[in-house]
Each structure stands twice: as C-alpha cells, then as structure tokens.
Amino acid sequence: MSFIGCLITWPVLFPIAATGGGGETGIDILSFSNVNGVGRYFAFAIMSWVFLGFAMFLISRETILFVNLRQAYLLSPYSVSRISSRTVLFVDVPEYYRNEKHIREMMRNVNTVWLTHDPEDLADKVDDQIDAIQKLEKAETKLIAGSLKQHAKKQNKNKNEGTDGPTEDDIRAMKRPTHRLKPLIGKKVDTIDWARRELHDLATTISRDQHEFRQSGAKESAIFVEFETVAAAQIAFQQVIHQQPLHFTAKEIGMTPDMVNWDNVTLPWWNVKLKTALGTAFMAFLCLFWTIPVAFVGVLTNVNYLTDTLPWLSFINSIPQQIMGVVTGLLPVLLLAILMKLVPIIGTAIANTFEPTQKAVQMRVQSWYFAFEVIQVFLITTFTSGASAVVSQVIQDPLGAPQLLAKNLPKASTFYICYFILFGLATAAMQILNIMPLLFCMILGKVLDKTPRKKYNRSGLLDGIKWAVFYPKYTNLGVIALAYSCIAPLVLGFATVGFTLLYLAFRYNVIYTLGTTVDTRGEAYARALQQLTVGIYLSEFCLIGLFAIGVGDNRLSLGPLILEIILFVATILYHMQFRKAMGKLVVSLPGDLLAEETRNKHGDGELEKGDTPRHGRNLDVQRPATGSESSDTTVFQVPQSAAPPPKQSGIAGKVKEFFFPSTYASAAVLSKHVLSPHLARPVRTFTQSEREEAYMHPALRTDGAVVWIARDEYGLSWKEVQESRRVIGEGVNVTNQGARFDEKGSVALEEGYVAPASVNGSRRITGGYDLY
Structure with a gap:
C-alpha cells in the first residue's frame, strides 16, 4: 500500500509542493505546508481520491481474501476433526437447563455436554500439589547435583587412585535442602521429606474430592456443548437460544480448553457488563493521563523552537547539532516505546477479570491498545509537535492559531520519518538477532533454570505471539502512513522501507521460531484490517480542515473542500455497507458451505447406497483408520457449486487473483490448491477420557501429576525416584526419563526427547491441548 502510494502521489504532489512558494526549507518543501497558491489544493484533493480510494479497495480485497482463507481452513479435515471446532460455550444458562437431558431436548445433534463447576477448595489443593512438586524437583536436583560435584572433586584430588561413584550413603551425608513453612518465621523442614508427605496426602484427598465433586458438585451457569457436525455447532452459535435477553448466550466457538478463563465463565451478565464499562472507562482515563508524558515526548521533537518564547531555554541553542539530532529524533522514539510497553500489560490485567476466554481478552485489549496507540x-x-513549532507566534496572535497549526501540522511528519526508519531498523534487528530470548536462554536460563521442567519450558517451547500487542503497533504505523499520505507524501517512502524491513524480519520468525499462545481464529487480523481505515478517515478529515482554513483566504479553496467532503461521506457510506456485508462472515461460517458438509460415517470413503456425490467431495483426502467414533471419522471438504478454476499463474493470473478474489481465490480454490496437501489428515482419534474431560475444570481432570527428575550415571536419581514413589504412592508419577546430569552436575535435556507431559504446569505433563 505504501509503495503504490509513492507511485501515485510522488509524481504529482512533489512538484506541486516543491514549487508552492511557501518558503519552507529542508524536507518540508515536499509537504502541504509549502503550498501557498490555493489553486494547487485541487491536486491534493484529486490525489486523495485516487490513493485513498485505492487504499480502501485494498483493505476490502484483503478482507475478502482473509474470509475465503478462513473458511477453507476451518472446513479442512484437520480443523473440523478437532473437538473445539464443534464446541460452543454458552454463558448465563438458567438453572433449569443446567442438565444434560434438557440440553439434548432443546438442541439437535448434540454429541457431548460439559457442565461447569466451581471447585474452589479443590483448585486450591491442586495448586498446593503443583507447589509441592516444584519444591521436590528443585530439592532433588540440588541434592543429586551436589553429590555429583562433591564426587568430581574427590576424583580430581585422587587422580591416581580409582574411586567408586557416589552412593546412597553419600547422599544422606550431604546437607539436605530445607525451607520454611512460612516466610521468615515458619518452621524449617527437610524439603524432600516434606514434599513427599505433602504429595501423598494431597493425592489421596484430590482423588476423593474429584470423585465426589463430579458426582454431586453444584452446576454453574456456563456449559460447553460439542455437536456432531460443524454445521450444527454454527447453527447453535448463530441462533437466539433463550427468550430472555442476556440469558443462555452463545459466547464463543472454537476455543480450546486451555484458553478458558474458568473464574470468569460463570460470572453473571451484569457483572461482566459492569466490569467492561469500568475497564473501558479506566483505559479512556489512561489515554488522558498518558497525554502528559507523551506530550512531553512530542515537544522534544521541536524543542529548539521553544527558545524564542522561553529565554531560560536558550542554552539549547548552544548544544551541538549532532546531540540535538539525537534529542529531537532518537530520544523521543525511545521514550515513547517505553511508555507504550506498560499499556497492554495494564489492559490485559483488566480484561482478565471478566472475559471468559483468552481469545476474548486478546480481542478486547487489541481494541483498547489500538485506540491508545x-x-x-x-x-x-502530532498536535504537540506542530504546536511547539509555532508556540511563540500563537502567543503573539492567538486568533491566528488555527491557521498557524494547520500550516505547521505537516512539519510533524519529520518525527514519523525518523520513527519509521528507527522503528523498522530496531525491530527488524531485534527480531532477526532475537537478543532477548538469547540472553534469557544462554545467561538467565543457566542461572535460574536448574530442573528439567524449567529447562524444557525455557528451550523446548516456542515463544508465542500476543496478538493484542502485536497488531496495534503495526496497524498504527499503517494509520500514520495513510494519514500523512496526501499531506506529506514523503512519509510513504519511509513507510515502505520500514515495512519492508519488518516484513523480512517477521517472515522468518513467524514461520520458524514463533508459536501461537492464543488462537483468535483469524479475527484479530480481520479487526486490524478494519482498524487501518482510521488512517483513511484521519487523512480525509485533516485535508478538510486544511482546505476549510484556506477558504477564509480565497474562495477558490471551496472546490477542493467540497471534493474532500464528498470523498469523506462516500468513504463512510461504503465502509458501513462493506462492514455490514462482511461482519458475520468474519466470525461465522456461511450456510451454503455448511450445507455441503460431507460426513463419512464408515471411514472407507464410499458413499452409502442411494447417496449421490456432492460437489466438493475430495476422495483423495487421507482418512482416519476405521473403528473410531463417527464424529472423528468425519471428512469435511470445502464445497463448490461448480468446479473451481485452476490455480492462476503468470502476471495475468496474479492480476485476476488480485482484482477478483471471490472467484480466483475463493474458499474452494484455496482449499483445493493451497490447503489440501497440508491439512488433509484429521487429528488422531480421541480416547474416551480425553473426550469426557476435555472441557472439565482443570482441577477435576484425572491427568496424573508428574515429578520430573534428571537421570545420572550412578543411579542416584533412580533411587530417589523409587523412594519418592514408595512414600507418595498412587496419584503422582515420578520419572527420570528425558533429562540427565552431565559430568559437571548440571541438568541437560536429551536431544529430540518430547516431555511426557505438558510442562507448562506441573499437573499435566502429557499431550497438551493442541489436539483439541
């Protein structure tokens, strides 16, 4: 968008501005502020029609392409075979319907129903179990590592005499790890003995409480319902379930169990509404509060202009130009980056108090953070940068402030030219070098990560992208580029360079080194596309203001003003209609695709007697083995009313795909030519326990807790494993597989080893939730 903007605006606006006779110097001669002749305003108005119209088209085109790709992905065999694709979260469920029988009577094609509970005391016990596991792992690692290091010293001292390895007696002779039951004043206990006894008691208690709670625990106001087909799930998600407003609301579809905020799903609707209003009000207040430090940053960009009015700042004039360049260019950008770091942290903390899922948290914070940016x-x-440049003239002639600010507003583009280049270079360098992850892994990791679990979390798991922070920063850059595109078009050139650097850096990392911690099913990207239109509105609004000011001097400005107002109104009308047409397609699947959903009941790929082939049937799809449950052997294929056109090639083909995505990049085309080779295989068949416990509260799941200790060559860890198993008993697995102590007594993970459990927590080490 920025590059094409350069091709559109530069050949016309640069000559018009450069010869405008406004008396500007430097790069300001290429901006609107150097235009003195009102007749030249027509060029800016016409270019805004051309470029901003192209920008709106491109945003619309990308939205259509995104919707098609999303539909193809969500209806691929890989996606629909996951339980989450067919599961809907309902909140504020009336008490009468907190019953599986009543749910099945009201809804059709229901496969599994999970009624939510709030096992507060049991959850506390599970947390205590996690704490005891971590203490035991740390203490065992410290004890064994100390014994191995002591033995190594003994070997070095007696080089000429053979020494046996450390024995169990040597371990007992070592100083045992201890801790206090309460900070500072608590009783000091042997950590290993205490943790084993604690785990023994907790394992028995947790198992008993889980059984009792699942049998007779109070049912809460949220339920998860898995349907037999994606079509049934989408129908339930899109329809009004209950006659009373704000009750039995279909809140979300497609969330995996680990994305659920269990403390929030049972909040009553009025509580959520109240917290949402208070949270939004606080973030609005934060915008105003942050104005003070951010305004100071803006003043720094033109601080040398203030010396005319404030004589006590005259020392600024004696500062060397090199240092002044750093103060007005580099320093403001760095200060602004630090201030912005705090905002999403605060927003996420607020959203986590009421949103039911992590996806909803990300979407909420994305809106807040973008507005803040x-x-x-x-x-x-922009305002403070323009105002500081003319503050002395405003004081002398207050009535001329609007004209002076409008004339000097384009001068603030100098800041954003620096911002694009520095932000692009710094971010690209940080992304390519990955300095912070490297420091954490190579330095802090060696100091802080002593146990196998901590090492695995540090080095074995991909760092995830937080969409709420990721998108607003770069969307705002796009807004800035669009807003200045027809006022100071030179910004588009630097935006092109900045975005190119960011693209090259993120392309590699997003594909190879970054994971996704929260799946928004593409909705965060769709929202970011729509947020880009803010730049179009701001550009048109600023031009209207600039042309309106010119009307006071010359009525000839009325022509460009009218043109710009017409464009502004047309943009609003078009955008409203487009959002209305595409709004539901961004979050839901359309009925024509769902109606063509093909279900293979036998897993053999053959049609039943009397059935007729349906359009879009892909008999080449790899199907799961027979014998699994029917809902797991379902094959979903994006349909088509006619054979989709082949994948386009060559320049002409690329042009067709670009201008006609609904035809040449439809869901059927993308499914057949892009996604099918990669997403044709469904996920593996779920076990019975995985199905039954998928959307249960984590404290009620029966996944065994795991203690993970590293293995050593002398068998010390194996003896500790056996002793821990003897004392703890059933309910907690103790293992020393997958990690070992090296000759220096440090823990090292075995290469290629996949941890037997999802080590994000201590309770579940296996499988993870990706399967769902």
Whole structure:
C-alpha cells in the first residue's frame, strides 16, 4: 500500500509542493505546508481520491481474501476433526437447563455436554500439589547435583587412585535442602521429606474430592456443548437460544480448553457488563493521563523552537547539532516505546477479570491498545509537535492559531520519518538477532533454570505471539502512513522501507521460531484490517480542515473542500455497507458451505447406497483408520457449486487473483490448491477420557501429576525416584526419563526427547491441548 502510494502521489504532489512558494526549507518543501497558491489544493484533493480510494479497495480485497482463507481452513479435515471446532460455550444458562437431558431436548445433534463447576477448595489443593512438586524437583536436583560435584572433586584430588561413584550413603551425608513453612518465621523442614508427605496426602484427598465433586458438585451457569457436525455447532452459535435477553448466550466457538478463563465463565451478565464499562472507562482515563508524558515526548521533537518564547531555554541553542539530532529524533522514539510497553500489560490485567476466554481478552485489549496507540503515538504527538513549532507566534496572535497549526501540522511528519526508519531498523534487528530470548536462554536460563521442567519450558517451547500487542503497533504505523499520505507524501517512502524491513524480519520468525499462545481464529487480523481505515478517515478529515482554513483566504479553496467532503461521506457510506456485508462472515461460517458438509460415517470413503456425490467431495483426502467414533471419522471438504478454476499463474493470473478474489481465490480454490496437501489428515482419534474431560475444570481432570527428575550415571536419581514413589504412592508419577546430569552436575535435556507431559504446569505433563 505504501509503495503504490509513492507511485501515485510522488509524481504529482512533489512538484506541486516543491514549487508552492511557501518558503519552507529542508524536507518540508515536499509537504502541504509549502503550498501557498490555493489553486494547487485541487491536486491534493484529486490525489486523495485516487490513493485513498485505492487504499480502501485494498483493505476490502484483503478482507475478502482473509474470509475465503478462513473458511477453507476451518472446513479442512484437520480443523473440523478437532473437538473445539464443534464446541460452543454458552454463558448465563438458567438453572433449569443446567442438565444434560434438557440440553439434548432443546438442541439437535448434540454429541457431548460439559457442565461447569466451581471447585474452589479443590483448585486450591491442586495448586498446593503443583507447589509441592516444584519444591521436590528443585530439592532433588540440588541434592543429586551436589553429590555429583562433591564426587568430581574427590576424583580430581585422587587422580591416581580409582574411586567408586557416589552412593546412597553419600547422599544422606550431604546437607539436605530445607525451607520454611512460612516466610521468615515458619518452621524449617527437610524439603524432600516434606514434599513427599505433602504429595501423598494431597493425592489421596484430590482423588476423593474429584470423585465426589463430579458426582454431586453444584452446576454453574456456563456449559460447553460439542455437536456432531460443524454445521450444527454454527447453527447453535448463530441462533437466539433463550427468550430472555442476556440469558443462555452463545459466547464463543472454537476455543480450546486451555484458553478458558474458568473464574470468569460463570460470572453473571451484569457483572461482566459492569466490569467492561469500568475497564473501558479506566483505559479512556489512561489515554488522558498518558497525554502528559507523551506530550512531553512530542515537544522534544521541536524543542529548539521553544527558545524564542522561553529565554531560560536558550542554552539549547548552544548544544551541538549532532546531540540535538539525537534529542529531537532518537530520544523521543525511545521514550515513547517505553511508555507504550506498560499499556497492554495494564489492559490485559483488566480484561482478565471478566472475559471468559483468552481469545476474548486478546480481542478486547487489541481494541483498547489500538485506540491508545492512535491517540497517544499519533494524534497527541502530532498536535504537540506542530504546536511547539509555532508556540511563540500563537502567543503573539492567538486568533491566528488555527491557521498557524494547520500550516505547521505537516512539519510533524519529520518525527514519523525518523520513527519509521528507527522503528523498522530496531525491530527488524531485534527480531532477526532475537537478543532477548538469547540472553534469557544462554545467561538467565543457566542461572535460574536448574530442573528439567524449567529447562524444557525455557528451550523446548516456542515463544508465542500476543496478538493484542502485536497488531496495534503495526496497524498504527499503517494509520500514520495513510494519514500523512496526501499531506506529506514523503512519509510513504519511509513507510515502505520500514515495512519492508519488518516484513523480512517477521517472515522468518513467524514461520520458524514463533508459536501461537492464543488462537483468535483469524479475527484479530480481520479487526486490524478494519482498524487501518482510521488512517483513511484521519487523512480525509485533516485535508478538510486544511482546505476549510484556506477558504477564509480565497474562495477558490471551496472546490477542493467540497471534493474532500464528498470523498469523506462516500468513504463512510461504503465502509458501513462493506462492514455490514462482511461482519458475520468474519466470525461465522456461511450456510451454503455448511450445507455441503460431507460426513463419512464408515471411514472407507464410499458413499452409502442411494447417496449421490456432492460437489466438493475430495476422495483423495487421507482418512482416519476405521473403528473410531463417527464424529472423528468425519471428512469435511470445502464445497463448490461448480468446479473451481485452476490455480492462476503468470502476471495475468496474479492480476485476476488480485482484482477478483471471490472467484480466483475463493474458499474452494484455496482449499483445493493451497490447503489440501497440508491439512488433509484429521487429528488422531480421541480416547474416551480425553473426550469426557476435555472441557472439565482443570482441577477435576484425572491427568496424573508428574515429578520430573534428571537421570545420572550412578543411579542416584533412580533411587530417589523409587523412594519418592514408595512414600507418595498412587496419584503422582515420578520419572527420570528425558533429562540427565552431565559430568559437571548440571541438568541437560536429551536431544529430540518430547516431555511426557505438558510442562507448562506441573499437573499435566502429557499431550497438551493442541489436539483439541
């Protein structure tokens, strides 16, 4: 978008501005502020029609392409075979319907129903168990490592005499790890003995409480319902379930169990509404509060202009130009980055108090953070940068303030030219070098990560992208580029360079080194596309203001003003209609695709007697083995009313795909030519326990807790494993597989080993939730 913007605006607006006779110097001669002749305003108005119209088309085109790709992905065999694709979360469920029988009577094609519970005391016990496991792992590692290091010293001292390895007696002779039951004043206990006894008691208690709670625990106001087909799930998600408003609301579809905020799903609707309003009000207040430090950053960009009015700042004039360049260019950008780091942290903490899932948290924070970025990083900085440049003239002639600010507003583009280049270079370098992960892994990891679990979490798991933080920063850059595109078009060139650097850096990392901690099913990207239109509106609004000011001097400005107002109104009308047409397609699947959903009941790929082939049937799809449950052997294929056109090639083909994505990049085309080779195989068949416990509260799941200790060559860890198993008993597995002590007594993970459990927590080490 920025590159094409350069091709559109530069050949016309650069000559118009450069010869505008406004008396500007430097790069300001290429901006609107150097235009003195009102007749030249027509060029800016016409270019805004051309470029901003192209920008709106491109946003619309990308939205259509995204919707098609999302539909193809969500209806691929891989996606629909996951339980989450057919599961809907309902909140504020009336008490009468907190019963599986009543749910099945009201809804059709129901496969599994999970009624939610709030096992608060049991959850506390599970947390205590996790704490005891971590203490035991740390203490065992410290004890064994100490014994091995002591033995190594003994070997070095007696090089000429053979020494046997450390024995169990040597371990007992070592100083045992201890801790206090309460900080500072608590009784000091042997950590290993205490943790074993604690795990023994907790394992018995947790197992008993889980059984009792699952049998007679109170049912809460949220339920998870898995349907037999994606079509049935989508129908339930899109329809109104209950006659009373705000009751039995279909809140979300497609969330995996680990994305559920269990403390929030049972909150009553009024509680959620109240917290949402308070959270939004606080973030609005934060926007105003942050104006003070951000305004200071904006003033720094033109601080040398203040010396005319504030004589006590005259020492600034004696500062060397090199240092002044750093103060007005580099320093503001760095200060702004630090201030912005705190905002999403605060927003996430607030959203986590009421949103039912992590996806909802990300979507909420994305909206808050984007608004904050536009207001603080762009609008406040632009206004203060322009105001500081003319503050002395405003004091002398207050009535001329609007004209002076409008004339000097384009000068703030200098800040964003620096911002694009520095942000692009710094971010690209940080992404390519991965300095922070490297420091954490190579330095802090060696200091802090002593147990196999901590080492695995540090080095074995991909760092995830937080969409709520990721998108707003770069969307705001796009907004800035669009807003200045027809006022100071030179910004588009630097935006092109900045975005190119960011693209090259993120392309590699997103594909190979970054994971996804929260799956928004593409909705965060769709929202980011729509947020880009803010830049179009701001650009048109600013031009209307600039043309309106010119009307006071010359009525000839009325022509460009009218043109710009017409464009502004047309943009609003078009955008409203487009959002209305595409709104539901961004979050839901359409009925025509769902109606063509093909279900293979026998897993053999053959049609039943009397059935007729349906369009879109892909008999080449690899199907799961027979014998599994019917809902797991379902094959879903994106249909088509006619054979989709072949994948386009060559320049002409690329042009067709670009201008006609609904035809040449439809869901059927993308499914057949892009996704099918990669997503044709469903996930493995679920076990009975995986199905029954998928959306149970984590404290009620029966996955055994695991203690993970590293193995050593002398068998010390194996003896500790046996003793721990003897004392703890059933309910907690103790293992020393997958990690070992090296000759220096440090823990090292075995290469290629996949941990037997999801070590994000101590309770579940296996499988993880990716399967769902």
